[in-house]
Amino acid sequence: MNRSAHPVVRIDRLSKIYRPKRTLGSSHSSHPVIALNQVSLDIERGEIFGLVGGSGSGKTTLGRLLVKLEKSDGGKIYLSENDTTRIRGQALKAFRAKVQMIFQDPYQSLNPQLTIFDTVSEPLIIHKTSSRSTRIKKVRKVLTTVGFSPAEDYFSRYPHELSGGQRQRVAIARAIVLNPEFIVADEPTSMLDATNSFQIFNILSDLRKKQRVTFLFITHSLAAANFLCDRIGVIYHGNLVEKGPARQIIRHPAHPYTKALLDALPSYCQDPACTFHNTLLESPRDLPGSSHYCPFFTLCREADPYQCASETPNMIHLSATHSAACFKAG
Amino acid sequence: MPVTSAENTFSAYRSSRFHFLERLKSGWLVYRENLLGRIGLVLLACFACMAAGSFIPPLIDPIYHPMSGVDPLISYSTGPSLRHWLGTDFIGRDIFSQLLTGARIAFIVGVSSAFMSIVVGTIVGMVAGYAGGTTDTILMRAADVVMVMPTLLVILILAALFGQLSIWIIVLLIALFRWPAVARVIRSQTLSLKRRPFVDAARVTGASCFRIIFRHIMPNVLPLALLYMTFRVTSAILIEAALAFLGFGDPGTVSWGMMLQWVWKTGHMFQAPYWLLPPGICISLITLSFYMVGRAMDEVLDPRLRKEKALE
Numbered sequence A: 001m002n003r004s005a006h007p008v009v010r011i012d013r014l015s016k017i018y019r020p021k022r023t024l025g026s027s028h029s030s031h032p033v034i035a036l037n038q039v040s041l042d043i044e045r046g047e048i049f050g051l052v053g054g055s056g057s058g059k060t061t062l063g064r065l066l067v068k069l070e071k072s073d074g075g076k077i078y079l080s081e082n083d084t085t086r087i088r089g090q091a092l093k094a095f096r097a098k099v100q101m102i103f104q105d106p107y108q109s110l111n112p113q114l115t116i117f118d119t120v121s122e123p124l125i126i127h128k129t130s131s132r133s134t135r136i137k138k139v140r141k142v143l144t145t146v147g148f149s150p151a152e153d154y155f156s157r158y159p160h161e162l163s164g165g166q167r168q169r170v171a172i173a174r175a176i177v178l179n180p181e182f183i184v185a186d187e188p189t190s191m192l193d194a195t196n197s198f199q200i201f202n203i204l205s206d207l208r209k210k211q212r213v214t215f216l217f218i219t220h221s222l223a224a225a226n227f228l229c230d231r232i233g234v235i236y237h238g239n240l241v242e243k244g245p246a247r248q249i250i251r252h253p254a255h256p257y258t259k260a261l262l263d264a265l266p267s268y269c270q271d272p273a274c275t276f277h278n279t280l281l282e283s284p285r286d287l288p289g290s291s292h293y294c295p296f297f298t299l300c301r302e303a304d305p306y307q308c309a310s311e312t313p314n315m316i317h318l319s320a321t322h323s324a325a326c327f328k329a330g
Numbered sequence B: 001m002p003v004t005s006a007e008n009t010f011s012a013y014r015s016s017r018f019h020f021l022e023r024l025k026s027g028w029l030v031y032r033e034n035l036l037g038r039i040g041l042v043l044l045a046c047f048a049c050m051a052a053g054s055f056i057p058p059l060i061d062p063i064y065h066p067m068s069g070v071d072p073l074i075s076y077s078t079g080p081s082l083r084h085w086l087g088t089d090f091i092g093r094d095i096f097s098q099l100l101t102g103a104r105i106a107f108i109v110g111v112s113s114a115f116m117s118i119v120v121g122t123i124v125g126m127v128a129g130y131a132g133g134t135t136d137t138i139l140m141r142a143a144d145v146v147m148v149m150p151t152l153l154v155i156l157i158l159a160a161l162f163g164q165l166s167i168w169i170i171v172l173l174i175a176l177f178r179w180p181a182v183a184r185v186i187r188s189q190t191l192s193l194k195r196r197p198f199v200d201a202a203r204v205t206g207a208s209c210f211r212i213i214f215r216h217i218m219p220n221v222l223p224l225a226l227l228y229m230t231f232r233v234t235s236a237i238l239i240e241a242a243l244a245f246l247g248f249g250d251p252g253t254v255s256w257g258m259m260l261q262w263v264w265k266t267g268h269m270f271q272a273p274y275w276l277l278p279p280g281i282c283i284s285l286i287t288l289s290f291y292m293v294g295r296a297m298d299e300v301l302d303p304r305l306r307k308e309k310a311l312e
């Protein structure tokens, strides 16, 4: 693959801080939450990039920033090398036709009052791309793509008449009906059982193969990311700690947090040759007094009490494609 | 079975109506469990029959016209008789036909002013809730200002300033003063709806604010708006009756409040119970029945109750 040639999406030191709203009467102010801290990433055309991290690590936040559901507090987002960080008006509308999102909860992401046909055809109406008869054709085509056959039977159904897996496939159909370049899929299978998840995985990887759609696939499971993704980024408390080809990350994890995630996989260590990395502390350490320290310091067994507590690690290149933010890596 | 695409186009097109009917049906299943709701509906049906029947008496004989039909043989108030089932008023007009016409006026006043206040309240509530920020603050402060104004008093002052108000002006004024409570309820509903992921999904596809409000939020707040409409009807009928009784009604219409005013003004308050009681009872009953229907609908809209019933 011709790397770094033309990334579809490039994000450069993107940050997001949630500041607590000041309400009258509450004198104690809670801390602002740094949901994303200077995250930089390239996503190549036609790849599925996996974003992996624990709960609350900022995965959804990154996805919502990428599709412009939220404003960033610093950094830049480029789509096909065009700066899209501050676009509005017509430019934003054109952007919306190219970038789509699949949400986590299929029970919440479809309007209960609209039929499947109305839901899937809405993007076409908004972007005025076609007449009613071509809309019907397009909707039929995308519904078939996501595995509804015959698609017509589902046109006049309502979300409450579908199963969770079917709803999520409708959500995918809506996301692809405009032929977008880039889709953010935020844990699309976390509410589904294994069979349905597998079906969704297949649909996503088919879309990538046949239509060259690029995906940011958000998940909390390294196993799912390994199955589906070409490259993986691991995020911890808003910091990107490791990124690289999926195989590389699974076989040779460099960051202690990635190792901890691998340890947590139930099926990972059946191979007797592989050992637990055992990088997590049983009880978290106190925060160091200094203002710069490794974000994983409090939980890291391998941390150096001097260096890790006084410096913030930068991304270190371990190979041309693999890098990790840890002093001990490489 | 292969289905032709023309048929499918048709079914996709017709679907929203079917869904509406289906929801109506499941709502009805919950509604009919409610005794008060059934009583309310029966009473409303009676009043509706009265309103519809109000056209009949003048057709039988012009002397039964509620406004201009004066019985040539009678020029004072008489009690019930075969010729005048509820008696006549002070110039010999038939009270029964006035009562029927009063039902029609009550429906017109109640439903049209409730409808207008619901339309205004729903739109203001949705816009304020969805837009948030300054728009929200301005609209809600305006709602507060209108809400604390005593409706009856303000309309009385206006009537005193501008002379007799026509019935449609009164309807309009009642609507203008009654939207804030609706706006508040719809706003809070909108606030919770706009956090739902399907609104985010619509934003991601590029939907405008207009589209999100009217296509995605409105269908979800409409049942609540409808519920509030029944309560608005009650208050509109009461306000119109009070205005008419106080002598600020439209002299060209025969409403129940107007009838009460005539009883009082001509000094028949304690002499002619056959004249005083029917409009009084009708006002109480119609407001009561709208209220009961509203309470029963409230139950239908409560999702918890709805689910329990669906499981049975």
Ligand SMILES: Nc1ncnc2c1ncn2[C@@H]1O[C@H](COP(=O)(O)OP(=O)(O)OP(=O)(O)O)[C@@H](O)[C@H]1O
Pocket (backbone or CB within 6 Å): A018, A019, A033, A034, A035, A053, A054, A055, A056, A057, A058, A059, A060, A061, A062, A220
């Ligand atoms: N609207 C918000 N207001 C305030 N804080 C928020 C908001 N959204 C997210 N956060 C905070 O930002 C952090 C990251 O949240 P985010 O939803 O991105 O995590 P996540 O990685 O998607 O987690 P999960 O796996 O549970 O979905 C969390 O600490 C969360 O509390």
Ligand SMILES: [Mg+2]
Pocket (backbone or CB within 6 Å): A059, A060, A061, A186
């Ligand atoms: Mg999330």
